[in-house]
Amino acid sequence: MSDPTLFDALFGAGRHEVAIDGHFVAGPARLGDTPVAVIGSWDAAAVDGDLALAIAGEILRVVEADTGAAPRPIVFIADTQGQALSRREELLGLNGCFAHVARCVDLARRSGHATLTLIHGEAVSGGFLAFGMLADRVVALPDAQVRVMDLRAMSRVTKIELERLQTLAKASPVFAPGADNYWRMGAVSTLWESTGGDWPAMLTAELAAARQVAGQDVRARTGAERGGRGLADIVAREVAGA
C-alpha cells in the first residue's frame, strides 16, 4: 500500500493539495516559495490505458497552464506493479498509450519543466518505462523495489537454476531486482535510505540537480562510473561516432 503521509513528509503538512484517486495521484504542492506539480501512479498500479491517459492529460494541463510563465518542476510518483495485462488493452494498443505518456514527459522537458521521479513502493517493467524512467532524475525512497521480473519467474523463463541466479545476483547488478542495482547501473540517481532526513530540503536539492542535467541522458555514463554498466556508454559512443 502506498502511504498517504508521503506528501506531508515531502512538502510538509498543509503545503500540498495532492489528491489520491484510486491508482492516480495529482495536485499542486510547494517547496519553499517554489510551486511544484505532483503527478503519478499509486498503490502498485497495474498501469492501463485509462491511467496512462490520466497521467498524460495531467502533464499536458501543467505544461499548458505554465505557458508564458515559469515552468513548475514536475515530481512524478512511481508506484506500479507493471503494465495491465489484458486482451482489450493489447487490442487497443496499450504500448501506444505509454508512448504517448513518454511524448508528454518529453514535451514538459523541452518546455523547461524540471522532471524528477520518486519511486514509492515498487517500480516494475513497462509501468516504470512509461513515465518514471523518462524523468531527468530518479530517486528511490526507502524500501522502494525496482525490477523487471522476480528471480523465480526469471529462472522459469530462462531455464537457469534459481540458485545460480541468486549466486550471480550477488556479484552483478544486471538482472536481479533491487533499487541499489538500478543505482549502480545509473538509472536511479539517488537512494534515500532513511525516513529521518529533511525531505523538503533533499527534494529541493534533487530538483536543482535535475535542472543541471535537463535534456541530457547521463545514465550510461553514470552507470559506468559506478561500476554497474561497463559497456553501454562505450558501445553507444562507438556507434554514434562522436
Added chain:
Amino acid sequence: MSRRISYFEASARARVAALADAGSFTEYCPPAQRRTSPHLARLDAPVAFDDGVVVGAATVDGRPVLIAAQEGKFNGGAVGEVHGAKIRGLLERAVREKPAAVLLLVDSGGVRLHEANAGLIAISEIMRALMAAQAAGVPVFALIGGSCGAFGGMGIVTRLCDEVIMSEEGRLGLSGPEVIETVKGVGEFDSRDRALVWRVTGGKLRRALGEATRLVDDDAVAFRAAAIAALARHRKAPADLTALKAAQAALGARRAAHPDTRDGLEVWRAMGLPRPEAVPMLAADTFNQQLDQLATEA
C-alpha cells in the same frame, strides 16, 4: 523482376540487404569487433558477435539513411546492454548527421531477461534518443514483419516512430499473448489460438486503428517500396502541445468507442468493412483499398 523474398523468413542482414541500395550499406560496430554480451557469457548462454542487432548507414533510393535491424532468431531479438547501446548510438549519430530517416527493423520480444535491468534501462535510453532525433528533425520509421513482432519496450519504441510499416504477419503490442495467458488464464487470452492472436496484434488491426501507417505483403521488395514512399512523404509523430492534446483526445475517443472490444473482428465490423470475417485472408492492397474507400465515404 526481382524474386520475392519473404521478409518474415529473412535474417536481419538479409532484410538490410533487401532494403538498402545495392552495395551501399556500411556497418558500425561490425561482428569483427566482437561486441558480445558479457552477461550472456556469464550465464553460459550463447552469444552473437553483433549481439543480435545490425546497425549502419546506407542509401535507400539514393537517400542517406541509418538502419538498425534486430535478429529475431537470436534470443528473440531481445534487448540487452550492448544491443540497446547500438540502437541508442545510431539514434545519437542521426542527431549529428541528419540522415533522411532512421529505419528501425524491429523484431523483438522486448527486454532480454538474462540482463533484464540493463535491457530495461537501454530501452528507456532508446526512447529518449529517438525523441531527441525527432526533435532534431530526423524522422524515424519502424518496419515490422518478423516472427517476434514488436513487443515489450520495443512495442513502445515503435509507437514513438513517425511511420510504422507492417505486414499482417508482423505483430505489435506490449505484453505477449503467452504472458497474459500465464498470468490471467486461457480465458483472457488463448495464446495457441493463432488466428485470434493475429486479430488482436497483427498488421491489419494495427493499420485499421491507424497505428501502422502502411500495410504491405510479406515481401522485402514491398517493404522497400513502402520505405521509399515514406522517405518521400511521411506522417509526423505528435510533439507540440496542440498535437499532443489532439493525440490525447484521439486515444481517449478510441477507448470510449471500444468499451468491450476484445477481438479485431469487432473493430472491422464497427468500421463498416464489407466482410469483416474475410479480412485476415485479404491481400494487403485489397485491405488498403477497402480502408481508403471507407475514408473517402466518411
